[in-house]
Amino acid sequence: MPTQSIASDRTRARLIDAAGEMFAERGFHHTTVRQICQRAGANIAAVNYHFRDKTGLYTEVVRQSMRAARLDAVRAAFDRNAPPEEILHAVIKTRLESLRGFDLSDWHFRIFAHELAKPTPATDVVVNEGIRPLYSRLCNLVGGILKLPPDDEKTRLCAHSVIGQMLFYVFAKPVINRLAPQMKMTATQVDQLADHITEFSLAYLRQAKSKRQRTKTKVDGKRHDRSSKTNAR
Amino acid sequence: MPTQSIASDRTRARLIDAAGEMFAERGFHHTTVRQICQRAGANIAAVNYHFRDKTGLYTEVVRQSMRAARLDAVRAAFDRNAPPEEILHAVIKTRLESLRGFDLSDWHFRIFAHELAKPTPATDVVVNEGIRPLYSRLCNLVGGILKLPPDDEKTRLCAHSVIGQMLFYVFAKPVINRLAPQMKMTATQVDQLADHITEFSLAYLRQAKSKRQRTKTKVDGKRHDRSSKTNAR
DNA sequence: ACAAAATTCAAACAACTGTTTTAAATTGTC
């Protein structure tokens, strides 16, 4: 028994679409329900009718953007069967695709950025459902390269260094445009960016690993553990 | 002829102080003039009387925070007579001091962060007076290590990588608190952070330099330029 | 000490916010 009409579902979807783009662009606090409704071609009361609150609409947008395609792409990059360094490159590149224009249903990264700047009532949802899984998987990946446990402090610091480099371009876009106007974030430029961040990060990761292995062999004789199955779920 | 009274100057200063802390904490848009005036012990109309606008007060706060002590400390770190890698470490460490609690007159970094997230009418002032000089000096420094011109694309990308790592902790503070609660940002922890970011970055910079020098010596014979005075102005 | 200028103050203003209300229109079901 579908208690909701099709027309209702369609305005609901239009509201989520419009709100998603605007939330991603201007953040939660700087987006008014009137703007959303105008963009969605709906009445001002539609938000309260369909989502109870403005925050209700926002959490729904967040929840939906968590299941969006790009996030799956990042997960796929993680699950790829390849050497960890290649996986890292794929993850970074996939994640940076968000920078090219306004890909539909690609609000996730930008909403994440806004959440960082100013927490909202839905921050817990964003952190626990959207960020934490990717964060822990990145820690697993980095720890795998470093031959260190995922919750080791050094591992975490390195993961933060990778995330920070990526986030910078999402956050600082308006400032970068004034500081380095030649960066237009074209497709090839984003690729170069991903290559750079990967190489920049791997330089330290490789060095730290080999240094650790050198001291390790000095301490406990030969290394024969080969415990490289560190990128698991 | 001091046309302004002393009492007036004092409320003016109190307003700037209160506004600076609150702008740094919550950003421009999320700070109300009523909150500022209450904190400053001034009347609601004081802001408009002394600064014409809310944005007038904000630009004054920004202008003042640009001349604040911490920024001078960063400049001093840049001007230090030392090998560039040591300078880099000093700059990063000085810049990260902002993370420890709420140091008075240390709004600069946080205001910068808020500007990144959401541009304001004073963004131009922030970028041109506060960010650009440090940015170009960082490019000079990094270019000096890389033996590349400061406006080379690789140089800029590396500078971005360094900035991104630092900014992450400023931005992501609320999220980091949930993701890695053990990071309390104590004095020693901030020191470790600075050490890590420096080492993480230098790993790539050193590697890229030596790689470049190797190919360079292959091309133009012996290297005898020694043009290491790259951190000027 | 006194007039004039500068500053503070309480109150109200207009514009905006998210939300609620009440009635009209649309929809699904018999």
Added chain:
DNA sequence: GACAATTTAAAACAGTTGTTTGAATTTTGT
């Protein structure tokens, strides 16, 4: 096709925002 439920619509609500007003007060220059 009629009736009941669901969905839209226009208007107004209560609250907050930055700003202005005009009179009281303090400070300044002589």
